[in-house]
Amino acid sequence: xxxxxxxxxxxxxxxxxxxxxxxxxxxxxxxxxxxxxxxxxxxxxxxxxxxxxxxxxxxxxxxxxxxxxxxxxxxxxxxxxxxxxxxxxxxxxxxxxxxxxxxxxxxxxxxxxxxxxxxxxxxxxxxxxxxxxxxxx
Numbered sequence: 079x080x081x082x083x084x085x086x087x088x089x090x091x092x093x094x095x096x097x098x099x100x101x102x103x104x105x106x107x108x109x110x111x112x113x114x115x116x117x118x119x120x121x122x123x124x125x126x127x128x129x130x131x132x133x134x135x136x137x138x139x140x141x142x143x144x145x146x147x148x149x150x151x152x153x154x155x156x157x158x159x160x161x162x163x164x165x166x167x168x169x170x171x172x173x174x175x176x177x178x179x180x181x182x183x184x185x186x187x188x189x190x191x192x193x194x195x196x197x198x199x200x201x202x203x204x205x206x207x208x209x210x211x212x213x214x215x
Contacts, residue, residue, distance in 0.1 A: 142161055146154035163172040173179050 141151070141154065143156060143158060144154035145157050145160075159172075161172060163170060163174040165171075
């Protein structure tokens with residue numbers, strides 16, 4: 079092995095040199111501190127989001143398995159899936175057996191697909207227009 083190939087990293091550009099273990103450790107510590115700082119900045123907003131969005135969603139999901147009424151939520155009794163689907167006297171009852179509910183689901187899916195598609199198409203058109211180079215007059 080020649081001496082020039084033995085010290086080839088000395089002639090390499092600065093960015094191509096391998097980092098020393100101490101340098102790598104320093105980079106790892108800085109990265110760890112940045113990640114910790116990012117989580118500290120995000121934590122209050124994540125807590126607020128959990129309280130504002132998560133709690134009502136979980137409460138609503140729980141109440142859907144009760145016979146709660148809006149006038150007296152405290153008197154709710156657990157009834158299981160009876161609000162969703164129940165078989166009684168040869169007939170199915172509940173939200174999943176209601177054609178009006180299924181029409182509402184279809185309307186929601188249709189609205190979502192159409193509106194998101196239009197937003198994407200118009201967004202791309204606006205982006206292309208803004209990115210176009212116009213010749214000065």
